[in-house]
Amino acid sequence: xxxxxxxxxxxxxxxxxxxxxxxxxxxxxxxxxxxxxxxxxxxxxxxxxxxxxxxxxxxxxxxxxxxxxxxxxxxxxxxxxxxxxxxxxxxxxxxxxxxxxxxxxxxxxxxxxxxxxxxxxxxxxxxxxxxxxxxxxxxxxxxxxxxxxxxxxxxxxxxxxxxxxxxxxxxxxxxxxxxxxxxxxxxxxxxxxxxxxxxxxxxxxxxxxxxxxxxxxxxxxxxxxxxxxxxxxxxxxxxxxxxxxxxxxxxxxxxxxxxxxxxxxxxxxxxxxxxxxxxxxxxxxxxxxxxxxxxxxxxxxxxxxxxxxxxxxxxxxxxxxxxxxxxxxxxx
Amino acid sequence: xxxxxxxxxxxxxxxxxxxxxxxxxxxxxxxxxxxxxxxxxxxxxxxxxxxxxxxxxxxxxxxxxxxxxxxxxxxxxxxxxxxxxxxxxxxxxxxxxxxxxxxxxxxxxxxxxxxxxxxxxxxxxxxxxxxxxxxxxxxxxxxxxxxxxxxxxxxxxxxxxxxxxxxxxxxxxxxxxxxxxxxxxxxxxxxxxxxxxxxxxxxxxxxxxxxxxxxxxxxxxxxxxxxxxxxxxxxxxxxxxxxxxxxxxxxxxxxxxxxxxxxxxxxxxxxxxxxxxxxxxxxxxxxxxx
Amino acid sequence: xxxxxxxxxxxxxxxxxxxxxxxxxxxxxxxxxxxxxxxxxxxxxxxxxxxxxxxxxxxxxxxxxxxxxxxxxxxxxxxxxxxxxxxxxxxxxxxxxxxxxxxxxxxxxxxxxxxxxxxxxxxxxxxxxxxxxxxxxxxxxxxxxxxxxxxxxxxxxxxxxxxxxxxxxxxxxxxxxxxxxxxxxxxxxxxxxxxxxxxxxxxxxxxxxxxxxxxxxxxxxxxxxxxxxxxxxxxxxxxxxxxxxxxxxxxxxxxxxxxxxxxxxxxxxxxxxxx
Numbered sequence: 078x079x080x081x082x083x084x085x086x087x088x089x090x091x092x093x094x095x096x097x098x099x100x101x102x103x104x105x106x107x108x109x110x111x112x113x114x115x116x117x118x119x120x121x122x123x124x125x126x127x128x129x130x131x132x133x134x135x136x137x138x139x140x141x142x143x144x145x146x147x148x149x150x151x152x153x154x155x156x157x158x159x160x161x162x163x164x165x166x167x168x169x170x171x172x173x174x175x176x177x178x179x180x181x182x183x184x185x186x187x188x189x190x191x192x193x194x195x196x197x198x199x200x201x202x203x204x205x206x207x208x209x210x211x212x213x214x215x216x217x218x219x220x221x222x223x224x225x226x227x228x229x230x231x232x233x234x235x236x237x238x239x240x241x242x243x244x245x246x247x248x249x250x251x252x253x254x255x256x257x258x259x260x261x262x263x264x265x266x267x268x269x270x271x272x273x274x275x276x277x278x279x280x281x282x283x284x285x286x287x288x289x290x291x292x293x294x295x296x297x298x299x300x301x302x303x304x305x306x307x308x309x310x311x312x313x314x315x316x317x318x319x320x321x322x323x324x325x326x327x328x329x330x331x332x333x334x335x336x337x338x339x340x341x342x343x344x345x346x347x348x349x350x351x352x353x354x355x356x357x358x359x360x361x362x363x364x365x366x367x368x369x370x371x372x373x374x375x376x377x378x379x380x381x382x383x384x385x386x387x388x389x390x391x392x393x394x395x396x397x398x399x400x401x402x403x404x405x406x407x408x409x
Numbered sequence: 410x411x412x413x414x415x416x417x418x419x420x421x422x423x424x425x426x427x428x429x430x431x432x433x434x435x436x437x438x439x440x441x442x443x444x445x446x447x448x449x450x451x452x453x454x455x456x457x458x459x460x461x462x463x464x465x466x467x468x469x470x471x472x473x474x475x476x477x478x479x480x481x482x483x484x485x486x487x488x489x490x491x492x493x494x495x496x497x498x499x500x501x502x503x504x505x506x507x508x509x510x511x512x513x514x515x516x517x518x519x520x521x522x523x524x525x526x527x528x529x530x531x532x533x534x535x536x537x538x539x540x541x542x543x544x545x546x547x548x549x550x551x552x553x554x555x556x557x558x559x560x561x562x563x564x565x566x567x568x569x570x571x572x573x574x575x576x577x578x579x580x581x582x583x584x585x586x587x588x589x590x591x592x593x594x595x596x597x598x599x600x601x602x603x604x605x606x607x608x609x610x611x612x613x614x615x616x617x618x619x620x621x622x623x624x625x626x627x628x629x630x631x632x633x634x635x636x637x638x639x640x641x642x643x644x645x646x647x648x649x650x651x652x653x654x655x656x657x658x659x660x661x662x663x664x665x666x667x668x669x670x671x672x673x674x675x676x677x678x679x680x681x682x683x684x685x686x687x688x689x690x691x692x693x694x695x696x697x698x699x
Numbered sequence: 700x701x702x703x704x705x706x707x708x709x710x711x712x713x714x715x716x717x718x719x720x721x722x723x724x725x726x727x728x729x730x731x732x733x734x735x736x737x738x739x740x741x742x743x744x745x746x747x748x749x750x751x752x753x754x755x756x757x758x759x760x761x762x763x764x765x766x767x768x769x770x771x772x773x774x775x776x777x778x779x780x781x782x783x784x785x786x787x788x789x790x791x792x793x794x795x796x797x798x799x800x801x802x803x804x805x806x807x808x809x810x811x812x813x814x815x816x817x818x819x820x821x822x823x824x825x826x827x828x829x830x831x832x833x834x835x836x837x838x839x840x841x842x843x844x845x846x847x848x849x850x851x852x853x854x855x856x857x858x859x860x861x862x863x864x865x866x867x868x869x870x871x872x873x874x875x876x877x878x879x880x881x882x883x884x885x886x887x888x889x890x891x892x893x894x895x896x897x898x899x900x901x902x903x904x905x906x907x908x909x910x911x912x913x914x915x916x917x918x919x920x921x922x923x924x925x926x927x928x929x930x931x932x933x934x935x936x937x938x939x940x941x942x943x944x945x946x947x948x949x950x951x952x953x954x955x956x957x958x959x960x961x962x963x964x965x966x967x968x969x970x971x972x973x974x
Contacts (some may be wrong), residue, residue, distance in 0.1 A: 517723050
């Protein structure tokens with residue numbers, strides 16, 4: 078149904094090589110998230126799969142069929158854009174009906190499908206409105222509706238939640254995950270937000286500078302990051318990196334410790350330091366501790382932690398949870 | 410941004426416009442250059458032949474020529490000066506909280522929609538006529554002998570008429586630019602203790618510079634070819650006092666039937682326009698970042 | 700503005716603005732007023748503001764059957780050239796706005812530069828070519844010329860409006876299976892409709908008021924209102940009221956069109972460079 082295979086995919090814009098060479102195998106029904114910092118080529122990769130950009134070289138197969146040179150419409154894919162890309166002059170009904178109309182489906186059939194999609198997405202009451210009269214979340218749902226009506230073999234999402242406010246984003250995240258469970262279709266989702274990646278994906282593709290750094294399940298990537306970049310990118314707050322003599326003692330060129338893998342004590346511990354920032358979130362407490370030997374590190378404690386700005390604390394890493402990196406930044 | 414398929418298609422779609430404009434520009438221009446080296450008068454079409462630089466010499470040594478160049482430039486700069494200074498002042502005025510602003514705007518923009526022949530005739534007959542015109546009545550009222558505008562100050566009269574037509578355009582564009590001026594920036598300047606004039610000089614004027622260049626660019630395109638206003642008011646006279654290059658070439662071609670001479674004049678007009686255009690596009694092109 | 704504006708200030712600005720506005724509008728007002736006077740009243744000294752209204756000038760101008768011919772020539776040439784230009788300009792603007800190449804900016808600048816060429820530079824060959832082709836003093840010939848002279852401005856304006864349409868929406872339609880013509884007809888054109896409308900309006904205004912080519916390329920047959928009014932420059936004597944009536948009828952459609960579209964026209968005319 079929706080198996081997508083990339084073979085030595087390469088993309089240049091003029092002289093600039095955005096994607097050197099990517100091989101990727103996405104299984105049918107899988108929810109795959111492309112994540113990486115801005116400019117890493119994740120959106121370009123998605124647009125290549127969509128057919129909105131030409132490959133410079135390489136091949137793309139959908140269900141075993143070479144679609145490298147096919148027009149977007151021929152690829153059986155649907156896409157949800159960052160700006161929603163709704164047709165502002167059409168009602169919600171016509172927006173959702175548009176792909177079906179283009180496919181030449183007859184009116185009664187279109188009506189049935191649009192109404193079904195509207196029901197799934199709670200849009201039934203809004204069908205006669207235009208996008209301008211909808212809230213951000215509703216527009217997002219219309220965009221999704223337009224994607225699901227023609228039952229594509231895969232869905233592509235290009236940072237669909239980045240224009241929504243924080244609370245709505247959490248809701249839509251759940252809705253999209255639910256939708257995936259219902260439809261059981263392949264979904265490729267691009268984001269720069271590692272929280273979205275971790276919470277939604279079956280498997281995550283971490284991209285940097287047009288290269289796949291790592292491809293694996295969220296927990297696999299969290300627990301076994303292949304290199305310093307992935308280790309630093311996944312996880313929030315960021316992993317602390319320490320490269321002074323403490324690293325050598327532990328037998329590595331550089332070590333990484335996640336904030337959640339440290340013990341905080343007021344009386345004793347491995348590293349002594351002063352709290353320069355204390356963020357009390359209620360559920361957690363994040364402390365920025367300026368130590369003497371290893372610079373400023375960030376730690377995470379529970380919400381009741383009674384430590385404030387200017388306090389002296391001792392921080393001790395959980396040695397079982399330490400990541401070790403060599404000179405090239407690779408884990409071992 | 411696009412695939413090869415759409416790129417190829419877009420080239421094809423762009424082609425008709427490019428071809429049409431290319432033909433429109435190149436073919437007649439080449440013909441003009443060709444004619445400009447020909448002895449060719451419609452009154453005596455059999456005497457045709459290569460004429461060397463004669464047409465150019467004849468056109469340039471015509472005493473009317475330098476007058477025409479001067480008049481052309483005076484016309485353009487005079488109208489630009491009036492419309493831009495007036496436009497900035499009126500723009501500032503109309504940007505204030507005025508009762509009935511919508512109607513005032515309509516009053517101001519109206520002259521822009523009047524066809525040049527009509528506006529020239531209204532001014533010539535009903536306003537500037539030395540006997541029956543409103544201006545004559547006004548000066549009589551003050552006991553001043555009326556002026557025969559088109560006899561005494563023909564070029565200035567035409568500048569006034571043309572400026573009347575273009576002032577609305579400049580005002581409206583500059584007003585639009587003013588309306589997008591950042592309020593917070595103004596308030597910040599207030600907090601910093603800037604007075605009205607320093608605020609105008611350091612904030613408002615730089616903000617409007619882009620709009621001003623646009624006004625200059627567009628008005629110049631049209632002002633270099635002012636024709637109808639001269640035709641219906643002064644016919645270029647008295648003498649050559651209000652003849653611009655456009656009118657001079659028209660005179661050569663359609664009144665004296667001197668195709669060769671008119672073509673030489675046309676080529677000179679193109680060269681003049683190009684000098685102005687290069688200068689303008691250089692300075693405005695950056696501002697017109699599309 | 701946080702600063703308080705006193706009532707006196709507001710009143711002062713209002714009075715000044717109204718005064719200057721009425722001053723600007725006065726020539727048009729006076730012309731319309733004169734068109735309802737008798738020829739004797741029109742040149743009365745001192746000028747009459749109160750007079751007995753008459754429609755005789757309008758009746759007389761209209762009864763000269765050729766007035767309607769000039770009028771229809773104006774309509775056909777302004778309207779026809781605008782439609783023709785749109786047919787050529789829409790694909791071109793689409794191409795440059797949504798599929799730009801390295802050369803697009805230069806092409807646009809070049810197009811604008813053709814507008815910089817003074818018409819008088821090509822008057823002779825255009826005049827002779829039209830004469831040779833038998834198109835001199837025909838509506839068709841003038842329509843083509845008018846289309847060509849305004850084409851660069853139309854392309855620029857449409858380009859500006861198209862640029863404001865997010866390309867994501869067109870891409871969405873491509874993903875939805877729309878073919879190119881469907882993309883243009885169902886998505887681009889409806890979205891750009893306000894822009895296309897104001898482009899059309901501006902072009903109709905420019906073509907309606909164009910004077911150089913209409914005066915030089917037409918005589919009896921294809922002459923427009925511009926040329927008709929220009930013919931009033933020679934006769935002397937009692938003709939002001941009739942001139943005013945003819946002029947009022949010549950400018951009325953465009954004046955009204957302009958009033959309704961003034962706001963869009965500003966953005967359009969500056970190629971979106973001023974907002």
